[in-house]
Amino acid sequence: MRIAILAFGSRGDTQPCVALGAGAAGRGHRVTVVAAARYGDLVRRAGPAGLGFGPLGVDPLGIVGSEEGQAWLRSGPAGFVRGFRTIVEPLAERLAGEVDAACAGADLVLAPALGAFGHHLSERHGMPYALLHFQPSEPTRVFPNPLVPLRTLGGAGNRASYAFVEALSGLLLGRLVNRVRGRVLGLGPMRGDPFRRARADRVPVLCGVSPHVVGRPPDWPEHVHLTGYWWPERAEPLAxxxxxxxxxxxxxxxxxxxxxxxxxxxxxxxxxxxxxxxxxxxxxxxxxxxxxxxxxxxxxxxxxxxxxxxxxxxxxxxxxxxxxxxxxxxxxxxxxxxxxxxxxxxxxxxxxxxxxxxxxxxxxxxxxxxxxxxxxxxxxxxxxxxxxxxxxxxxxxxxxxxxxxxxx
Known part of the structure; x- marks a missing residue:
């Protein structure tokens, strides 16, 4: 099986995907980790035959680490939205084109939920996909969405916080997503909420967190898997x-x-x-x-x-x-x-x-x-x-x- 794993963000986001890819490659699959070009050596050092690298010219870490990016992150909610449109949107079409080219021949795509890349690629190319979570992001009554800085809102409030974050994501990304779908992927406008659609379709979710750190909520459905962390087999030697x-x-x-x-x-x-x-x-x-x-x-x-x-x-x-x-x-x-x-x-x-x-x-x-x-x-x-x-x-x-x- 040909598998593409999308790893957006810093080394902390990329290294678990590399470990997951190495594990799948070790089982005889052909795996491509799609990540910023700076992480090519990280993928190559992981080692097993069948593990490949799809470099992205758009580097999220470079964006965040720049003076403009840091000012954006510190700008508060209104400034964040404005900054998103001036900093991120101009790069989105290039990023989507690179991701599409890297994943076009895959039989399975593993992708983070943000931006619904897995859904778009599945709709364009017909392959199934699964979602990758690096924090427990499936709705539950046990605790609020990790992006909401509160310990609890009560059972109903905790669950509603996930809908709030997902709706906010839709407001922030909706226009951009539809433009990319049309200009780059040749698809029509997104219909409905991609988060709800994924749950209705029971798209598998892999949450790379240990149950010893966050216990599995009893109201999570069976297609959501709290797997434990994804670590490489060997630590790199110290310099x-x-x-x-x-x-x-x-x-x-x-x-x-x-x-x-x-x-x-x-x-x-x-x-x-x-x-x-x-x-x-x-x-x-x-x-x-x-x-x-x-x-x-x-x-x-x-x-x-x-x-x-x-x-x-x-x-x-x-x-x-x-x-x-x-x-x-x-x-x-x-x-x-x-x-x-x-x-x-x-x-x-x-x-x-x-x-x-x-x-x-x-x-x-x-x-x-x-x-x-x-x-x-x-x-x-x-x-x-x-x-x-x-x-x-x-x-x-x-x-x-x-x-x-x-x-x-």
Whole structure:
């Protein structure tokens, strides 16, 4: 079977798709991971015969990481809509054309729900598709949509929050989607709500989250599979610099905010370093503008699976992939959420006992971060809870369960 897997976004979004693709390729299928060109080496290093790469010229991480993109993300709801139309829409037709070309010969497409790419490709080419969720996005009465930063709205309110987010997505994307369908895919306007249509058609959903982190809601239908995280079989070796730094002293604290860029990166770096020193910890700082010191190492892109098990704690933005990597490593986590589903993951970490209460990036101070880091590395209960959870997550095989769910 020829399978196309669409991986939009950062490394945290792409690496699980690569792991899933490698698992399917290991079962004898021909798999193409369609992702930003910068992740070609990530796909090639995954290794099994049958795993290919479909590079995209449109790079979502480059958009988000630019000065214009960061101003857009910080602009609030009205500014976000305006920015979406000025930043994202001009690239949409090119992106859709690249995705269409990469998936045209596939027998099955695995795609995220946003933009309903799986539905459009299925309608155009006739192949079945399945949905990929990196946070629990199927409606439930148990908790609100992870994009709604509230712990609960009550049973009916929780379920309604999913309809609200999906309707908002339709308002934001509807005009763009129909233009792309007509100009690029040769299709008529979208009829009806693609989310409701997928549920009515019982399109399989693979949710790449562990049931040890988010329990499966009892009101989810059978075609929604909570598989566990999707990890590569092998962690990448550490680069010489981080390896030497780790060997030279006690375990440090990792601090990195993924594709999120603080409003004042230099000031944030100074705050982080002062907080780590106050807590008595060395630090590994990822993509933060700090000149470095004997007790602080600054690094660029790195494989969290190889790095996190060797640190005392991880401090990050709360992206779904980074959160999963920290929990799987069995080390305490401090989440400093920016927006989106990040507050949801910060709350989950705290409720699991694997870290302190989240510290929103807008409230980051030396005192607040130092207190949370000290709690993470010194509190015995937190360290034990994180270690036990890590053992359970490392025992899972989410890739196998996902492939089994699809009958691959």
């Amino acid at each position: 010489p610099g981080p390896a030497a730094f780790l060997d030279a002293g006690p375990p440090p604290v990792f601090v990195g905010f993924g594709s999120m860029v603080p409003a004042d990166p230099a000031a944030t770096a100074e705050t982080v370093v002062a907080a780590l020193r106050r807590a008595g910890m060395r630090g590994i700082l990822q993509n933060l503008p700090y000149p470095g010191a004997d007790d602080m190492l600054v690094i660029g892109d790195a494989d969290h699976a190889g790095l996190f098990p060797r640190v005392a704690a991880v401090v990050h933005h709360g992206g779904a992939g980074t959160t999963g990597a920290g929990l799987r490593a069995g080390v305490p986590t401090v989440v400093c959420p920016f927006f989106s589903d990040q507050p949801f993951w910060g709350t989950r970490v705290a409720s699991l006992g694997a870290g302190p209460a989240p510290l929103p990036i807008g409230r980051l101070t030396v005192d607040a971060l130092a207190a949370r880091v000290t709690h993470a590395v010194r509190d015995p209960g937190t360290r034990v809870a994180a270690a036990r959870l890590g053992e359970r997550l490392r025992a899972e095989d989410g890739v196998r369960r996902a492939c089994d769910a699809l009958g691959l």
